[in-house]
Amino acid sequence: MIPLFEHYPELGDKLPYVSLGQFPTPVSKLERLGASIGVDGLYLKRDDLSGQLYGGNKVRKLEFLLGEALRDGSKAVMTFGGAGSNHALATAVYARQVGLGCISMLTPQPNARYVRHNLLMGYSQGAELHYYRNKRSLFIGTFCQRLWHTLKSGRPPQIIPVGGSSPLGTTGFVNAALELKSQISAGELPEPDKIYLPMGSMGTAVGLTLGLAVCGLKSKIVPVVVSKKQESPAKRFAELFEATNSLLCAHDPSFPRVRLAERDVEIRQEFIGPGYAIFTPEAVEAIGRMRQDEGIELDGTYSHKALAALLHDIGHRQEGEVSLFWDTYNSKDISSIIAEVDYRALPKAFHGYFEEEVQPLDRTLATLRRKLCKTTL
Ligand SMILES: *Cc1c(COP(=O)(O)O)cnc(C)c1O
Numbered sequence: 001m002i003p004l005f006e007h008y009p010e011l012g013d014k015l016p017y018v019s020l021g022q023f024p025t026p027v028s029k030l031e032r033l034g035a036s037i038g039v040d041g042l043y044l045k046r047d048d049l050s051g052q053l054y055g056g057n058k059v060r061k062l063e064f065l066l067g068e069a070l071r072d073g074s075k076a077v078m079t080f081g082g083a084g085s086n087h088a089l090a091t092a093v094y095a096r097q098v099g100l101g102c103i104s105m106l107t108p109q110p111n112a113r114y115v116r117h118n119l120l121m122g123y124s125q126g127a128e129l130h131y132y133r134n135k136r137s138l139f140i141g142t143f144c145q146r147l148w149h150t151l152k153s154g155r156p157p158q159i160i161p162v163g164g165s166s167p168l169g170t171t172g173f174v175n176a177a178l179e180l181k182s183q184i185s186a187g188e189l190p191e192p193d194k195i196y197l198p199m200g201s202m203g204t205a206v207g208l209t210l211g212l213a214v215c216g217l218k219s220k221i222v223p224v225v226v227s228k229k230q231e232s233p234a235k236r237f238a239e240l241f242e243a244t245n246s247l248l249c250a251h252d253p254s255f256p257r258v259r260l261a262e263r264d265v266e267i268r269q270e271f272i273g274p275g276y277a278i279f280t281p282e283a284v285e286a287i288g289r290m291r292q293d294e295g296i297e298l299d300g301t302y303s304h305k306a307l308a309a310l311l312h313d314i315g316h317r318q319e320g321e322v323s324l325f326w327d328t329y330n331s332k333d334i335s336s337i338i339a340e341v342d343y344r345a346l347p348k349a350f351h352g353y354f355e356e357e358v359q360p361l362d363r364t365l366a367t368l369r370r371k372l373c374k375t376t377l
Contacts, residue, residue: 003178010252016067020094021050021059024179027189033293039314041322043189048331057204057328058090060172061164066098069158076101078157084115087163092127102127103145103157110277112300112362115353120338123346131349163201167244170203177211192219192324196310198302199223206240209265213258220264224306227276233267271309277301279361282308288368299329
């Protein structure tokens with residue numbers, strides 16, 4: 001049973017849930033990276049290993065969101081994201097695993113190799129891929145596709161919001177904090193002073209913040225914004241926090257009410273660079289470091305920007321400080337699956353991602369990787 005339901009059995013009775021991933025995800029100490037930058041006390045939470053076929057942070061959210069779709073008797077789910085969205089891909093993979101269709105409503109983003117990989121993988125999982133070049137066409141397309149699927153199957157597809165960050169999806173990370181607490185109690189790692197993680201649609205960081213409060217951990221959450229700079233990210237953060245807390249209290253009156261104001265959250269916006277999914281030099285360096293020291297692959301859109309923040313802060317940390325980096329990116333190798341797919345089988349609107357160059361820093365990354373492979377061989 002998942003830790004949240006062990007602690008709050010009423011939530012177990014009332015919340016929709018389907019087991020999809022492999023939990024708890026391991027924690028490890030970043031010995032070599034720590035040694036190479038001269039610090040001790042760096043740990044990694046390996047949500048990159050959260051699933052058999054495809055890992056990353058979306059699996060925890062989907063256990064609740066797809067649980068809801070199954071409970072409600074939906075035939076398919078519909079979700080949204082950039083062309084290379086990890087969330088849209090994770091939804092496609094796990095919807096298929098539980099026998100649901102997946103309709104992915106995708107929008108333009110900067111090109112990178114992972115965009116190609118995710119598109120091919122999504123296609124191989126049977127997701128219906130649609131492409132909309134602007135908000136207006138997305139809006140109309142969503143209406144039409146919903147109508148079409150409702151007529152076809154007799155039921156509207158269940159809508160899963162961007163990044164899976166509804167209060168229900170966010171609950172997956174309330175549970176993740178309780179999971180971390182039991183790993184700390186078991187002595188797998190000391191209580192972290194700070195937890196670094198990338199932040200997009202916020203469910204991951206918000207859920208963790210609520211969960212940490214509920215289980216009495218004092219760790220400070222450091223969410224590193226990866227999408228465009230926001231006017232008041234703290235306001236959106238607080239709204240999702242409040243909505244998730246209310247959802248859990250409504251289903252189980254014994255679930256605590258938490259005041260966000262009493263929690264230490266440090267939202268960081270200075271590592272975004274030029275924008276969402278545009279790689280930055282600091283980030284490329286961070287990826288290279290993690291790869292070389294620990295053999296772990298980070299991605300260019302999310303996790304590397306959070307690691308860049310952690311590395312930046314190293315010089316300012318207190319003696320003996322413990323930092324945990326929450327790895328949110330899938331590390332399961334999908335290359336053999338996507339090797340089977342020819343991009344020309346995808347809707348024509350996506351071909352540009354395969355026929356046009358990827359962004360320059362992604363090419364740098366590919367070159368670095370080839371060099372590293374040669375030296376380790
Ligand atoms: C979606 C995603 C995130 C952001 O998580 P949110 O809950 O949307 O803030 C971080 N890292 C990776 C690799 C992701 O795919």
